[in-house]
Amino acid sequence: MTSHDSVLDKDGVRLTVDDAVATVTLTNPAKRNAQSPALWRALTEAGRALPGSVRVVVLRGEGKSFSAGLDRQAFEPDGFDGEPSFLDMARGPEAELDATIAEYQEAFTWWRRNDIVSIAAVQGHAIGAGFQLALACDLRIVAEDVQFAMRETSLGLVPDLTGTHPLVNLVGYARALEICATGRFVHADEAERTGLANLVVPADQLDAAGLDLAAALLAAPRDAVVETKALLSGAVSRTYEQQRTAERAAQGRRLRDLAGLSD
Secondary structure, three states: OOOOEEEEEEOOEEEEEEOOEEEEEEOOHHHOOOEOHHHHHHHHHHHHOOOOOOOEEEEEEOOOOOEOOEOHHHHOOOOOOOOOOHHHHHHOOHHHHHHHHHHHHHHHHHHHOOOOEEEEEEOOEEEOHHHHHHHHOOEEEEEOOOEEEOOHHHHOOOOOOOOHHHHHHHHOHHHHHHHHHHOOOEEHHHHHHHOOOOEEEOHHHHHHHHHHHHHHHHOOOHHHHHHHHHHHHHHOOOOHHHHHHHHHHHHHHHHHHHOOOOO
16 A cells, blocks of 8 residues: 555545554534534444554544534434434434444444554544544544533533543543533643643644654554553453453563564
């Protein structure tokens, strides 16, 4: 695959690949990259279309905002063209509603696969579904003007696009509850202080900072990064002794590989 090949470009999502780095771009700045079911399906497709050579995925949004969240058209009686409105879905069988939400969630789940490291480069507003999409990634670089907010509760809803788990892991239960229940903005300084952001940079340096971090991640051997990511991502659910055991097993695999003894 040649440098900067375009793999997908549809429904507000563009996927390009440059060797080991893929870039997923939200491409509807006129609507502040508001999200829709079609966009979620395109994000899911982007994850499935990643070539095996890709090690790092950078997620970014065109324009002044990363993503202003769910397109409110979803709640209008007619919904989107060719799509049922959310209100119509709510009137249907509960099992169908659950299955539909699970399908939407797939757009947010693949970013934490062990074989890749994902970086969200976030500027301006990242609200609701936009906040959750940033949280779906392993790492977040944010511009100084970033404004995170979880506004679902103000609409009588709950965050349901996989954002609650990483939010609690990053900032703790009490702060996560306060952020979600109040819907307040989290700005760059707080995001960096609480672990929501790995790095804060001026807005005009955001794309470059994402590529610099991608290059740093590529400096280590792929298998070592994959094993380390699996160790760290599973640490929360393991006991101390279980984590020690997992470390020994992972290191044994690495040493056997380095010695040329792998199966």
